[in-house]
Amino acid sequence: MTGAEASEAEPEIRILGFEDLEGWGEDDHAAALAAFLETCGDLRDVDWSALCRVAQDATDARAFFELFFRPVMIDDGQDALFTGYFEPELDGSPVRTPRYRYPVYRMPPEAKVTRPWLTRRDILTSGVMEGRGLEIAWVDDPVELFFLQIQGSGRIRFPNGRYVRVGYGGYNGHQYSSVGQELVRRGTYQPHQVSAQVIKNWVRRNPVDGAELLYHNDGYVFFRKVDHVPAHKGPLGAMNRSITTMRTVAVDPAYVPLGAPVWIEKQGRSPLNRLMIAQDTGSAIKGAQRADIFYGTGDAAGREAGRIRDTGRMVVLLPIQRAYAMLPDPLQ
Structure with missing residues (x-):
C-alpha cells in the first residue's frame, strides 16, 4: 500500500x-493533570466539560485518568514519528542600538489585504517598513530572528532583565521555502547533515552568502506582543493557553482532539514514556501517529528538541463513551 493509499x-x-501502556505506573500523573487543567475549561463538548469539573477536585490524578478515560490506539497506516519543538529566547532591546539593529515587526495593514504581499527580500531591503512604528523590539542576531519566525513565537530578553513575549501575528502570503533543502540542493550538505544549528553556523561563517540564503525563503512572519502571559509560563499554543514543558504535545486535530490526554511511548536515544496533553498543532504535524513534543524555552531546550526524530507510538485517552463510540459497528 502506498503512503497516499494508507492516508485515505x-x-x-x-x-x-492501562496495563498495555509501557511505564504508565511510573509517570507523574499529577503533572499531567495540571497541564490538562490549563486547557480543559475551554472544551465546550459536554463530555469534556463534565470531566474538567471533576478534574478540578481530583485528589488522585492517576485514579482520575483510569476511572474516566480509555486508551485508544488510532493507526492510519503511517509510521509513528516524534519530533521536538521549543520557544526561542533572543537577546534584544526596546530601542535600536549598534548591537540591537534587527527589527521584530508587527504586521502592516496593507499586508493583511494584499495577498501575497512583498517577499522577505523586499520587506527587509526596500524601506517599506521604516519610520512607521512597526517595531516591537530589536534583536542582535538575524539568524535567530529567522528561526524565531519558523517557530512562530518566543521571548526577547532586554538588557535590564525584562522580557517581552511575542506570538504569531500573520505572514506575507508567500509559501515557506526550506533553506536547509536549498543547502542540500547546492551540494553544501547531505540531507542527514542538515539541522537548525548547522544552518545557523553556516550563515554566521558566510555572512554575505548567508544573508542571500535566508532571502531564499520568500515567506515572512510578523509578530504581536503577548503581554497577558507571565514570563514564567509557557507560550500560547493552538488553544490560546500556555503550554507546558514536556507535558504539551502538538498533534493533528483530524485524529486527536485538542485538549485530550495522550500517552507517548517515544523510542530513540532518549526513550520517553509519558502522559501529555494535546494542546498545540503544526503545519507539519499530519497523521494519527505524528506528534511534536514541547521541550521548553531557550537554547538548551532548542538543542534537545532539534535532536528528536524518533519512532514509537501515541495512544489517545478519550472519555469512556467517546472511546467505545469510535469502534466500528460489527454489523456493518
Missing part, C-alpha cells in the same frame, strides 16, 4: 487497557 484508508481503532 479508514484508520484502525483499538481500545487498550
Whole structure:
C-alpha cells in the first residue's frame, strides 16, 4: 500500500487497557493533570466539560485518568514519528542600538489585504517598513530572528532583565521555502547533515552568502506582543493557553482532539514514556501517529528538541463513551 493509499484508508481503532501502556505506573500523573487543567475549561463538548469539573477536585490524578478515560490506539497506516519543538529566547532591546539593529515587526495593514504581499527580500531591503512604528523590539542576531519566525513565537530578553513575549501575528502570503533543502540542493550538505544549528553556523561563517540564503525563503512572519502571559509560563499554543514543558504535545486535530490526554511511548536515544496533553498543532504535524513534543524555552531546550526524530507510538485517552463510540459497528 502506498503512503497516499494508507492516508485515505479508514484508520484502525483499538481500545487498550492501562496495563498495555509501557511505564504508565511510573509517570507523574499529577503533572499531567495540571497541564490538562490549563486547557480543559475551554472544551465546550459536554463530555469534556463534565470531566474538567471533576478534574478540578481530583485528589488522585492517576485514579482520575483510569476511572474516566480509555486508551485508544488510532493507526492510519503511517509510521509513528516524534519530533521536538521549543520557544526561542533572543537577546534584544526596546530601542535600536549598534548591537540591537534587527527589527521584530508587527504586521502592516496593507499586508493583511494584499495577498501575497512583498517577499522577505523586499520587506527587509526596500524601506517599506521604516519610520512607521512597526517595531516591537530589536534583536542582535538575524539568524535567530529567522528561526524565531519558523517557530512562530518566543521571548526577547532586554538588557535590564525584562522580557517581552511575542506570538504569531500573520505572514506575507508567500509559501515557506526550506533553506536547509536549498543547502542540500547546492551540494553544501547531505540531507542527514542538515539541522537548525548547522544552518545557523553556516550563515554566521558566510555572512554575505548567508544573508542571500535566508532571502531564499520568500515567506515572512510578523509578530504581536503577548503581554497577558507571565514570563514564567509557557507560550500560547493552538488553544490560546500556555503550554507546558514536556507535558504539551502538538498533534493533528483530524485524529486527536485538542485538549485530550495522550500517552507517548517515544523510542530513540532518549526513550520517553509519558502522559501529555494535546494542546498545540503544526503545519507539519499530519497523521494519527505524528506528534511534536514541547521541550521548553531557550537554547538548551532548542538543542534537545532539534535532536528528536524518533519512532514509537501515541495512544489517545478519550472519555469512556467517546472511546467505545469510535469502534466500528460489527454489523456493518
